[in-house]
Amino acid sequence: MEEEFFDSVIIGRGLAGLSTAIETTKEKNTAVFFSEEKKSFESSSFNAQGGISAAIAKNDLVKEHFNDTVRAGAGLCEEKIVKILVEKGKEKVLELIEQGFEFDENEKGISLGLEAGHSKNRVLHADGDNIGREITKFYFKLAKEKNIHFFPEQTLKEVIIENNSGKAAVFEDFTAKFNSLVFASGGYSSLYGKSTNPKGNLGEANSIALKAGVHLMDLEFEQFHPTTIKGNNFLLSETLRGEGAFLVNDLNEKFMRKFEGKDLATRDIVSQEIFLQINSGRKVFLDCTKIENLKQRFPSIYKKTRELGLKIEEKAIEIEPAAHYSIGGIKIDENARTNIRNIFAAGECSCSGLHGANRLASNSLLEAMVFGSIAGRNSLKEKNEKSKTKIELKTKESNSDFNLNNLKELMRNFVGIQRNENGLKKALQEIRKMQENNSTFLAEKIIESALNREESRGCHFRTDFPETKKNAVHSVLSE
């Protein structure tokens, strides 16, 4: 097996990976490994539609962004992490503007959208609903100006840790030894039957990390996006509701009007209510017909709905929720450090307690930028002894008898928006009969975490434990 040594190894080329990579310096030898093809940019980052939140408006304060994030997080946010996000996030956004990134503007300056759970208009967007594409391309350009090696179609298979120190990242035919390793490998929402994520987002790197000795946290908190097109995984961004769209059922009831925040209540509340509506036999629709300039403001959504034969500007579209964002992940502190000396994590694969039990909309691109750059800076300080030990891939997975769709359906049916002990145990029992691999391993850990949390909080709703406990605690997993 071919072997090479790098100062910094980064797993993932989404916004968190790129943000980590651009912190590198000329003297350092940085490598970015990622599963997708060189030209594909298949990542959640690339697909992001809505925007990036930052308190840059004259009538806004970082303190208010902080308060909104903590309120959405249902008692489980780590406040010092939230403070870093809102303060450094605002600086990052201003720096981006300085570097020449073009956010959309209106006659008053940068145009700021409103999203669920935000008390102020603070969501910056680019080329309408194409923030993900635009910002990923911009960061990639910055990264290409540095001396970074990109390795496409390299899926991480194993991480070697000895004496609390990471030594090597092992791929199918290649071993990368390192001074430091940063996981920036995205979330695991595609473990669910209906998901907005790219199909590769199965959290395999999280499984690999846990098996190697890295701690994970809060896996039971999977955020469901309330509005995806029924029968299709395409997301209808929350910004549509920020611009005047509303939810309505087939009895013409605007059922969100009875909740605080109405159609812009936090995601957990909106998804729960849609779930109840659908379960009681109703059909649910997103009515976007009142939005002005819909074609210009949301070009991708307009184009996609047209391709599906839907006239979004004329007729309400039937929707259903889908698994969208993995709040849980690799446990990190405010320095993006894991429990292993020279291993870091950033972005959606990580869990710092930032989002608590429910992520505030448009905080995750910001998280990828802020914590990617913290991870990048800190990882450059690490030093490893160059080891001469030959490394072989220990775990060769054979997936010949494994049916991913069966796993996804179990996760969707029993570990979804509402869970209970019977369903969780049934899913666990069925998954344990399947051939073990990184996906089933992580799914089991998610279910065990959901079983252990005997309360309802944020996006974890247990029908058998509907109350929220007084004390909010994280669930930490170690192998």
Ligand SMILES: Cc1cc2nc3c(=O)[nH]c(=O)nc-3n(C[C@H](O)[C@H](O)[C@H](O)COP(=O)(O)OP(=O)(O)OC[C@H]3O[C@@H](n4cnc5c(N)ncnc54)[C@H](O)[C@@H]3O)c2cc1C
């Ligand atoms: C449709 C959609 C719309 C969204 N809209 C918004 C929005 O408007 N605002 C917002 O803030 N957030 C939004 N989000 C969430 C946000 O996009 C993500 O949380 C964020 O982009 C995650 O970035 P990341 O770099 O951590 O991971 P990703 O962008 O998912 O990148 C993960 C990278 O890791 C690589 N990888 C994974 N596993 C391995 C492995 N085993 N080996 C090697 N490489 C691996 C992948 O190939 C990929 O390159 C949206 C998400 C989706 C899906």
